[in-house]
Amino acid sequence: MSIWGKVGGAAAGFFLGGGPIGAAIGALAGHAVFDREPSASEKQIIFTIGVTALAAKMAAADGRSTDDEFQAFKTVVRIDPKDEGDVRRVYEMAHGTVAGFEGYAAQLGRVFQDRPGLLEDLLDALFFIAAADGALHDAEVDYLREVARRFGISDAAFNNLCASYGGPCDPDPYALFGIDGGATNEEVRKAYLQAVRENHPDRMIARGAPEEFLAVANEKLARINVAYEAIRKERGL
Numbered sequence: 001m002s003i004w005g006k007v008g009g010a011a012a013g014f015f016l017g018g019g020p021i022g023a024a025i026g027a028l029a030g031h032a033v034f035d036r037e038p039s040a041s042e043k044q045i046i047f048t049i050g051v052t053a054l055a056a057k058m059a060a061a062d063g064r065s066t067d068d069e070f071q072a073f074k075t076v077v078r079i080d081p082k083d084e085g086d087v088r089r090v091y092e093m094a095h096g097t098v099a100g101f102e103g104y105a106a107q108l109g110r111v112f113q114d115r116p117g118l119l120e121d122l123l124d125a126l127f128f129i130a131a132a133d134g135a136l137h138d139a140e141v142d143y144l145r146e147v148a149r150r151f152g153i154s155d156a157a158f159n160n161l162c163a164s165y166g167g168p169c170d171p172d173p174y175a176l177f178g179i180d181g182g183a184t185n186e187e188v189r190k191a192y193l194q195a196v197r198e199n200h201p202d203r204m205i206a207r208g209a210p211e212e213f214l215a216v217a218n219e220k221l222a223r224i225n226v227a228y229e230a231i232r233k234e235r236g237l
Contacts, residue, residue, distance in 0.1 A: 052091055054147060055077075055091070061139045076216060119152070120153060160227070188231055
């Protein structure tokens with residue numbers, strides 16, 4: 001069953017009903033939602049609803065919503081034709097204005113605070129969507145920076161992600177691997193191999209990202225390889 005097919009059943013039960021994501025799920029499923037800690041499968045639904053809402057609000061950030069952005073969204077969150085009506089309902093509910101995105105971002109940051117890698121996956125997906133029309137606009141970068149802050153993502157990590165999608169940000173390839181320029185060549189190599197392992201598509205799914213995020217996983221691995229090659233070139237390795 002797809003994530004969207006699970007939404008009705010989840011909302012009919014008891015799970016994290018506070019905040020804008022719970023309201024969106026309740027509106028979609030036609031049920032009230034109640035307050036308790038969500039299960040693993042319910043968290044996946046929260047994640048998917050959250051990325052849908054944040055993607056929709058980001059599309060409004062630069063004052064123009066393009067079909068390229070929505071098609072990129074459908075690449076990241078693949079939609080079964082039978083679920084497209086439900087997806088559009090959530091997307092359109094959020095798309096009317098950029099206002100309120102802080103609540104979605106803050107709620108996702110709280111629910112997944114113990115899984116920072118998953119939040120970075122989500123931010124990566126939003127960059128993927130924002131860049132779908134061929135450029136990152138200043139308003140989109142500002143929007144994504146605010147989302148990153150509410151996710152607890154560092155400025156260095158944000159800048160690396162931003163620069164990899166062509167944004168006006170100053171990247172630090174070392175920060176991508178959690179090391180600094182003083183690391184030894186062996187430390188760099190170990191950090192690179194660890195990053196490759198941690199960001200393999202199978203590991204991304206294990207972190208709780210939907211299977212639809214495989215396009216983002218492949219993009220992230222490519223970015224890791226580019227950063228490592230930049231360090232190798234700098235060091236003459």
